[in-house]
Amino acid sequence: MKPELIRELKEMLSDDRVLDSLDERYSYSFDASFGTFLPDVAVFPVTTEEVVNVIKLANREKIPVTPRGGGTSLSGGPLPVAGGIALVMTRMNRLLEIDRDNLVAIVEPGVITAELQRRAEAEGLFYPPDPSSSNVSTIGGNLAENSGGPHGLKYGVTKHYVIGLEVVTPQGEIIRTGGMTVKNVTGYDLTPLIVGSEGTLGVITKAILRLIPKPRARKALMAVFNDLIDSGRAISGVLTNGILPAKMEILDNPSIRAVENYQPIGLPVEADAIILIEVDGHPAAVEDEINRAAEICRRYRAKEVRVAENERQREELWRARKLVSPAITQVKPTKISEDATVPRAKIPEMFERLRQIRDKYNIHLVVFGHAGDGNLHPNIIADIRDKDEMRRVEEAVGEIFKAAVELGGTLSGEHGIGTMKAPYMEMELGPVGLDMMRRIKQAWDPDNILNPYKIFPQPGQTRVVLSE
């Protein structure tokens, strides 16, 4: 990038919010996926007007702009693949309002997800989307990726809580979509189009989020199964008996073993699967439903069911699930976290397919995730320095995607496409489906300024984990 453009950016914002030294730029060259790509400059706007000015400059000079939040993406969305400007939104981080009467929060994109959750709870309200990175991820990043989490089953995902946006378009104009009401059918619904568009269709500068009354009580149980098929039946059994749990998570045997090796907390290492169920709502309903859920698990041959009797025990049960990610990275340094999602009833079949893939490629694969909504997390543990292993991983990942799509599911339930899954888009969407998306991108961003090389596969692009 020409030095005079850096100067222009510094005048536009301020010297300390335009970073162009190599070590500073390096901090914005990666996310939680693979690959590093140095931006030419990292800029930190604090107002919508500044975002507009940066994007107008980028359009004038045909420089790519890659917006980013906390950089916790697992799919490469915030990677400045083509260099240019890293547009770091973390300093637009004001939580502008929590409006109890209208049950909405108005936030800037840099607000940390957990901060919003805490502030809402302090008002007796609840913001359900709960990606596991919520202590570091920003709301802007969550919106850009349409983040999910365990609450998806009962409460839906991020897009279900976004009712209005202020967005700077790829050409640097400000638009407002939706508004302060849940019901709004004035024209095309641009809100969920921009949510999940991974920063390719606009930069979110403000969001109006829907909150709900905070559930008054919650209770959890853990059920241990000798046979994973039985655990799948128990999950269906709970739902078809009129219980809609807040969370329903599953851990397979390798996940259980990894946790016990990492921190022994008394998990049954011989079990084929553990499921964790949490119900929330009215205290009387919660009490009754957790007991009925326990009964259903026993009916489907759970060999042990532990119901947490108090909040401390509830947190104890959830530790097993929380420890999986740190535990498995102890095994080998490189963790490839997938989020292939299948219709819930296909979970046992997906587990079977994953076992076959594990054997075929001789890889270290553990599976856990959000069983209630079919959103599994097959995690491959490898060592990126082992070229032969990584080649097997690469092929295994492709087969995981294929298995999910063949079972009527999707490549990605909550992590996004970014750079990593772009080569597989057409497999799921077909050429026309992909073309209809591309037409929107072209109509909105004719010079391809905003987050280029994302979502849409590049000609000849085939690799997911390995760089070309």
Place this chain on the structure above:
Amino acid sequence: MKPELIRELKEMLSDDRVLDSLDERYSYSFDASFGTFLPDVAVFPVTTEEVVNVIKLANREKIPVTPRGGGTSLSGGPLPVAGGIALVMTRMNRLLEIDRDNLVAIVEPGVITAELQRRAEAEGLFYPPDPSSSNVSTIGGNLAENSGGPHGLKYGVTKHYVIGLEVVTPQGEIIRTGGMTVKNVTGYDLTPLIVGSEGTLGVITKAILRLIPKPRARKALMAVFNDLIDSGRAISGVLTNGILPAKMEILDNPSIRAVENYQPIGLPVEADAIILIEVDGHPAAVEDEINRAAEICRRYRAKEVRVAENERQREELWRARKLVSPAITQVKPTKISEDATVPRAKIPEMFERLRQIRDKYNIHLVVFGHAGDGNLHPNIIADIRDKDEMRRVEEAVGEIFKAAVELGGTLSGEHGIGTMKAPYMEMELGPVGLDMMRRIKQAWDPDNILNPYKIFPQPGQTRVVLSE
């Protein structure tokens, strides 16, 4: 339309599914809004392939195509404004599957909404969207308009229950959006873009709908207020006390009087407002919550609170709300039903604005609607033969839209834009917002074949109710 094209259509479908006589065409020239526009021909496809062929022919010949379902639209979406082909989807009406394990229904667009609701309930499941026309409206129409209803507060609207679509694009290609899973972030979320696009971006030929476990119990109450402001406070009070009712409806004094004049059911005709609250869920929770809601209403000076003790009494309470629409059409023959929506806390202010508009234009205005989500239904009762009255109505409608937008709300909460609200789109969206929508339409339908003259204002178009 040239006779040889009619012949070609008859060969493509079958003689009895291509109607071109004047009296037959007349049946497809109107909906539940204003104006009649004769199509050149009405065709009734029964397969997706037939829809593809009709649309490809229309593209080849540059003939407009207007898709329609039950024709219950209140905003003009199904009106074949430019003639051409009325694409009547009512014979693609198979309810293909209710999948209990995956909690989804797969339907063709011609399925009647209430039929789906009944079939889901028979399986212990629940499809919450409940537009008041559900006994005659089709699911395809509901999807095209993103229909709402009283359940919007707790359960959201139609778009929140659509997880996958099969769609024929404006150029006659088949795409599949979303799928069988609630979580899916593979590319842009085209599902909610097409839902609510009023048949301008594609013809829905199949839909995958999310169902939820059927709530086990429900209870309702009616609260009578001498002052509408108090009723607004009671509504907020219920929500901020951790109760999320399934429905919260309001009737103003003219609505109450209209019902009592039409069918005396013992409503308090002196009351300033009545609110109806229904809670659903676990039996114990329902019992507790309805009592707490009653207490909150009394705290905010309700002069009477009736809690329905059984299902019969519950239905009795709801009769008041159900009778409003038939009652008011007894007053004068022309009913202009609006759906201006404001942030919930602005409801009292909106009522005040509506009172001023009623006085200023000397019109017959009654207000009822979905208080819980701010979606009011100001209904103007007039006589279309009275030119002077209709001119005042026309101006009043414009002021209602303006008031809603000024209070942070929207032109349309659930009825759609169609032809009737197109002139006011820019007021809410701004020129850039409208342009971004137009770019999508142009990118997908460059020859403007699918449902032209809808949503986007035509140059010089200013009238809403009166034809130009």
